[in-house]
Amino acid sequence: VSEFDLIERIARRAGSAPSVLLGIGDDAAVLQPTPGKALVATTDSLVLDRHFTVAWSPSDIGHLALAVNLSDLAAMAATPRWVLLSLTLPESDPVWLDGFLDGFLALAERFDTVLVGGNISSGPLNIGVQLLGEVDPDRMVDRNGARPGDLLAVTGSLGDPAAALLLGEAAKPTLRARLHRPEPRLAAGQALAAHVHAMIDISDGLLADLAHLLKDRLGAELDLASLPASPALTEALDSDLERWRLQAGGGNDYELLLALPPEVFDQARAKCATLGLELTAIGRVSDRPELVCRDSAGRNIELPARGWDHFESS
Amino acid sequence: VSEFDLIERIARRAGSAPSVLLGIGDDAAVLQPTPGKALVATTDSLVLDRHFTVAWSPSDIGHLALAVNLSDLAAMAATPRWVLLSLTLPESDPVWLDGFLDGFLALAERFDTVLVGGNISSGPLNIGVQLLGEVDPDRMVDRNGARPGDLLAVTGSLGDPAAALLLGEAAKPTLRARLHRPEPRLAAGQALAAHVHAMIDISDGLLADLAHLLKDRLGAELDLASLPASPALTEALDSDLERWRLQAGGGNDYELLLALPPEVFDQARAKCATLGLELTAIGRVSDRPELVCRDSAGRNIELPARGWDHFESS
Numbered sequence: 001v002s003e004f005d006l007i008e009r010i011a012r013r014a015g016s017a018p019s020v021l022l023g024i025g026d027d028a029a030v031l032q033p034t035p036g037k038a039l040v041a042t043t044d045s046l047v048l049d050r051h052f053t054v055a056w057s058p059s060d061i062g063h064l065a066l067a068v069n070l071s072d073l074a075a076m077a078a079t080p081r082w083v084l085l086s087l088t089l090p091e092s093d094p095v096w097l098d099g100f101l102d103g104f105l106a107l108a109e110r111f112d113t114v115l116v117g118g119n120i121s122s123g124p125l126n127i128g129v130q131l132l133g134e135v136d137p138d139r140m141v142d143r144n145g146a147r148p149g150d151l152l153a154v155t156g157s158l159g160d161p162a163a164a165l166l167l168g169e170a171a172k173p174t175l176r177a178r179l180h181r182p183e184p185r186l187a188a189g190q191a192l193a194a195h196v197h198a199m200i201d202i203s204d205g206l207l208a209d210l211a212h213l214l215k216d217r218l219g220a221e222l223d224l225a226s227l228p229a230s231p232a233l234t235e236a237l238d239s240d241l242e243r244w245r246l247q248a249g250g251g252n253d254y255e256l257l258l259a260l261p262p263e264v265f266d267q268a269r270a271k272c273a274t275l276g277l278e279l280t281a282i283g284r285v286s287d288r289p290e291l292v293c294r295d296s297a298g299r300n301i302e303l304p305a306r307g308w309d310h311f312e313s314s
Numbered sequence: 315v316s317e318f319d320l321i322e323r324i325a326r327r328a329g330s331a332p333s334v335l336l337g338i339g340d341d342a343a344v345l346q347p348t349p350g351k352a353l354v355a356t357t358d359s360l361v362l363d364r365h366f367t368v369a370w371s372p373s374d375i376g377h378l379a380l381a382v383n384l385s386d387l388a389a390m391a392a393t394p395r396w397v398l399l400s401l402t403l404p405e406s407d408p409v410w411l412d413g414f415l416d417g418f419l420a421l422a423e424r425f426d427t428v429l430v431g432g433n434i435s436s437g438p439l440n441i442g443v444q445l446l447g448e449v450d451p452d453r454m455v456d457r458n459g460a461r462p463g464d465l466l467a468v469t470g471s472l473g474d475p476a477a478a479l480l481l482g483e484a485a486k487p488t489l490r491a492r493l494h495r496p497e498p499r500l501a502a503g504q505a506l507a508a509h510v511h512a513m514i515d516i517s518d519g520l521l522a523d524l525a526h527l528l529k530d531r532l533g534a535e536l537d538l539a540s541l542p543a544s545p546a547l548t549e550a551l552d553s554d555l556e557r558w559r560l561q562a563g564g565g566n567d568y569e570l571l572l573a574l575p576p577e578v579f580d581q582a583r584a585k586c587a588t589l590g591l592e593l594t595a596i597g598r599v600s601d602r603p604e605l606v607c608r609d610s611a612g613r614n615i616e617l618p619a620r621g622w623d624h625f626e627s628s
Contacts (some may be wrong), residue, residue, distance in 0.1 A: 021352055026456050028356035030449065031560070038335055039429065042342035043398045043444050047437035075341040086442045088361045111528045116355065124438035128400045130357050132446075135344065139470035142340050201341060207473040278393055 058099030077193030086128035162250020372413030391507030400442030474563020
């Protein structure tokens with residue numbers, strides 16, 4: 001099967017939309033932006049043995065590749081529109097490609113996102129996704145607006161993907177599903193935009209992404225006992241400390257972390273509830289640039305804020 | 315040097331523009347499209363030992379990575395605006411990165427293109443570029459408009475990069491420069507848009523890209539003696555046949571191939587001349603779906619139309 005056969009295979013399944021003036025099969029895609037909207041662009045690549053292993057199903061890899069990019073748009077309160085796909089494949093394997101597209105396109109369809117272009121090369125497996133979305137320029141949310149006194153809150157629960165990595169084969173399917181098939185919080189991001197000062201998605205780990213939010217100018221106090229944990233996570237780990245480690249440093253959660261004024265928290269939580277999603281207050285922004293984690297007795301607990309650096313060994 | 319140090323290093327050099335509402339350092343870039351324009355999006359990845367070798371300078375790799383994407387926009391008659399960069403690097407090497415950015419950003423600056431985001435992973439070297447541009451929707455040119463009787467024409471000259479690959483170390487610097495530092499034909503693409511029925515950039519090789527233009531419904535007669543060759547190419551190869559092989563099948567030229575009505579050719583050529591660029595008629599589109607190559611005596615010459623397939627060995 002040649003490169004062009006693979007592209008044909010992708011093009012047949014890619015779908016279309018009125019906003020796509022020219023899709024797969026030309027030198028570039030031509031797209032019709034919505035008047036008055038700002039364009040939002042992000043790109044993330046998945047690398048074998050970094051982001052997934054050979055044990056993963058192609059469909060899960062396809063889901064994850066798009067999900068991590070959708071999660072970036074969720075954190076900007078943006079609406080995804082179009083996506084491009086750069087595949088570097090060790091061999092021309094149509095069965096693998098079909099499985100990959102199953103996961104990728106099912107997620108794209110759920111979020112009205114059209115695959116409009118890309119390219120295929122041969123080489124060590126590398127999956128690059130370029131996602132384009134739109135946002136009302138008055139509604140966009142960045143990482144920089146947190147203020148002292150803001151509440152810190154997270155959507156959903158934290159730590160399941162890290163537990164799945166730690167436990168490997170022993171992890172329950174519900175934990176593994178959180179690692180393989182993260183759910184991007186797009187509706188929540190858009191619903192929360194009007195209430196928050198700053199928002200980021202938790203990909204590197206809670207403490208690492210919190211550091212991106214606080215920069216060098218602010219600090220925070222976190223209440224570890226309030227970190228939201230799924231029943232599966234609580235069941236899997238006996239020790240509070242071990243659970244906190246995974247929740248604070250594990251990464252791959254793809255939940256939203258936000259800073260918002262305390263007086264709007266109840267309203268924000270109610271909006272999330274209408275989406276079937278918990279919103280949990282986990283701490284507070286302070287003007288002292290240090291990060292303090294406390295247990296329920298108020299004791300200071302040291303947790304590694306390492307997060308995920310691609311050039312440090314884990 | 316950590317992943318975030320490398321990102322800092324890139325951010326410091328990336329520049330800015332009024333259209334960039336939010337650049338490097340957030341979950342996604344936020345960009346201000348020009349009202350009334352369509353968005354043009356392309357992505358191309360470079361893989362070690364496929365598109366370049368370890369002998370290449372980082373600066374040449376940076377130039378090539380952006381040039382191949384700019385060339386795609388040239389073929390759409392689009393104007394480049396913003397670019398994202400997905401780097402998968404085997405190690406954290408700031409010296410390599412600085413050299414890469416030298417070539418990449420110098421070319422970006424020449425074409426008023428701003429680096430607005432991207433990501434870094436660790437793994438086998440893979441360079442993904444996502445380029446965004448704009449085009450007047452009435453002015454865009456695709457691959458599909460060629461008609462029987464159209465002249466086929468190419469910008470510049472063909473075969474230098476293929477000769478550089480063939481000759482290796484023995485190739486003259488002018489040939490090697492065409493391989494390492496192709497010049498995207500953006501001004502020509504925009505100047506030609508009003509005159510042409512179809513346009514494509516020659517990346518896979520003249521015959522392969524011509525096949526993309528003709529699809530299954532049209533054919534062409536090519537006059538091999540008219541294929542434009544640089545003085546360095548003519549000097550490097552004694553045999554007409556060998557030169558034609560490289561010019562027809564070699565690829566990596568990044569010239570524009572266009573189909574246009576014969577009566578506008580002189581005007582189109584004059585426009586290219588004002589840009590210091592040759593435009594050469596090389597054949598004609600026919601309604602018989604076959605590709606015929608003739609020498610100056612009118613003899614039919616069989617040339618491989620193989621082009622570049624990433625899953626066939628060269």
